[in-house]
Amino acid sequence: MTIATKEQLTAFVTETVRTTPVTDIHTHLFAESFGDLLLWGVDELLTYHYLIAETFRFRPDLSYDAFWQLSKQEQADLIWQTLFIDHSPYSEACRGVVTVLNRLGFDLSKRDLEEYRAYFRSVSAGDYIDRILKLANVKTVVMTNDPFDAYERGKWESGASQDPRFLAALRIDPLLNLWDSSWSKLKEQGYEVSADLSGGTPAEIRRFLKDWIARMNPLYMAVSLPNDFAYPEDSARVRIIDECIVPVAREAGIPFAMMIGVKRKVNPSLKDAGDSVGKSDIGAVERIVSKYQDVKFLVTMLSRENQHELAVTARKNRNLLVFGCWWFLNNPSLIEEITRMRLELLGGSVIPQHSDCRILDQLLYKWDHSRAIIGKVLCDKYGDLFDAGWRLEEEEIRRDIEDLLGGVFWKFLGKPDPAA
Template sequence: MKIQNTYELRKAVDRMIDNIKITDIHTHLFTTDFNDLLLWGVDELVTYHYLIAETMRWVDISYDEYWAMSKQEQADLIWDTLFIKNSPYSEACRGVLTVLEKLGLDVSSRDLNSYREYFKQMTVDQYIDKVFEVAGVSSIVMTNDPFEDAEREVWLGDYKADKRFKTALRIDPLLNAWNTKYKCLKEWGYDVKEELDENTLKEIRRFLNDWIDRMNPLYMAASLPPDFVVPEESSRSKIVEECIVPVSLERNVPFAMMIGVKKLVNPQLQVAGDSVGKGDVGTVEYLCAKYPHNKFLVTMLARENQHELCVAARKFRNLLVFGCWWFLNNPSLIEEMTRMRFELLGPSVIPQHSDARMLDQLIYKWTHSRKIIADVLFDKYNDIIATGWTIEEEEIQRDVEKIFGKNFWDFLEREF
């Protein structure tokens, strides 16, 4: 049906984006098989590392004192500091309020204990179903790291897949800490040594293939520092070109690069202590050009990298740009980046992923992002309608399906 005016356009865009079932291509969530690794509930939500960092700007206690507290004590401190003694309009605080409101709780009560009672009445299985329904998500991609003992134990044991939870093979340790992590491979029966000779490279490829067989991952992923460069004389660069790239091509498992993390700039903050740095888009261009039959998913953490990355994606069809990651997951930056990507790349991007570390975060991150993406898409359609172009509702539906999932599955050459 043809759109007749801006009112109809707005209604159509909002309706289709509100109703679309999303594939969330990158999270840190887990199935119930992983037990306590699946984080959920109001105390976990309130003690998210963003909120820890915000709180420590206000309170007069040492970092050690904070970490010695129980989870509930930490949540009480954060709630009192950020929600009671200050207005909670940072994106992380607002996100907590959005989750509570979408779950039907009385946000105006400001009563953390009453919220706790709501979650006590839920089983984790019930809550997973509830969150997927409220967030409008059909499937999510986990982050699965065989170097983490608690995860590895599950994978080597009796893992029962939940079809909503897809897998991704996390390979940071291979790339960022080979000088120590090669010992793990050796313990696991791989004939490796620190020197990257031909046999060691062959064994790394065998390790990757073994875990691809075990996990059936949609992609291999690594969080990489700002100084990540290929090519260079380093173990990381050599493993990328001699192991990751050939296995990725052979198995049709794209390599996802998340570039720009500065680890533990404040070690006392522990999980909240990482920061951001500008990365090298030239490395992305090099890999895409040298390996044109390989597929690369890329997101970068620094705002300063976004324009250059978009331009790179115009040049390489084997590059799929995705998401507004971590410190970029703020409304003003999501809007800026989404507009730029649509203007440079049309609908051939994945505008967002949640990066959720708590199950509950699927609700607020997708609630907030849907609205921003709808606003930008409405403006873009208005721009072309102003030229005399006409828009059909079916065309809007097609575009919405692409940016919220189909682009990803088509890039992988896999079924939904």
């Protein structure tokens, strides 16, 4: 049906973005079979590392050690008191908790943490996964799977059963960022590698990657890279990229995802909350994607300052797919600015958002909040077309939105959407 008025257009776009199921291409969530690796519930929500960082800002009296010695529930109590009772929770991470509690149907007027806790004690992980995926309207979740993590490795080795809603991504940070210590971990797993990358080491790293690809069937290989990531460079990282990652990505036909711009542990006392951001050299991205045009790269960058040049670089390289508003960019003002700019430069050939959820429940807020912004930006873009005399069919809008919320990803992979 052709859309006749701007009011109809706004209503249809908003509703379609709200109701189209999502493929969430990067999360830290796990299927139920991974046991306690999957985090969920109100105490996990409150102890999300974003909120820990915010709590310390209001509590100069609180020592880091004292905080870390508390039980999870005590930490959650303290964060609740500090960020939700002593202050109003309007930071994006706090607002996220409010959205989740609201979407779960809790009475927010009482602000009674114990009542929320009682619900979580009464529900099973399996039922809760079903409830959240349905409420968030997320059809597929891509996990972050780390073969260097002994605990997670155990889950894979004991044949963690497969849930088609949770798909794998092979995460290789230690290989590229900590080779000095990770080579010995490969050796322990039976790969004949040496610290100086001599002899058969590159072939053994490739064997390691291929073994894990066979076991996990990942949609892509992924790494987070520091803001000073350089390419080319005389370093173990770049040798491993050139001699191992790129050939394996090519052979397996899967992309290499680079998440660039993190400064790890600028305040180690904050643990996971202690990482920060730095501007990166877009030249490194340009050089690697144009050198390997037969390899696919998924790229997100953490610094706001890198967003425009990243979008321009994608215009020049069709093997580069830009994704998500990562971490410190996952705030309404920045999502709106970045999404607008990307749609203007790249049309619909982009993945506007991923959730990066660490806690299952967060799917509710991360997607609710992002959908509202993506919908708003799309209304403006289609509205401009309308003003210029272009009339749209509902079917065309539905197609575009399905692409943005997953289709673009699956087409880039060259795979059918398993949930379609």
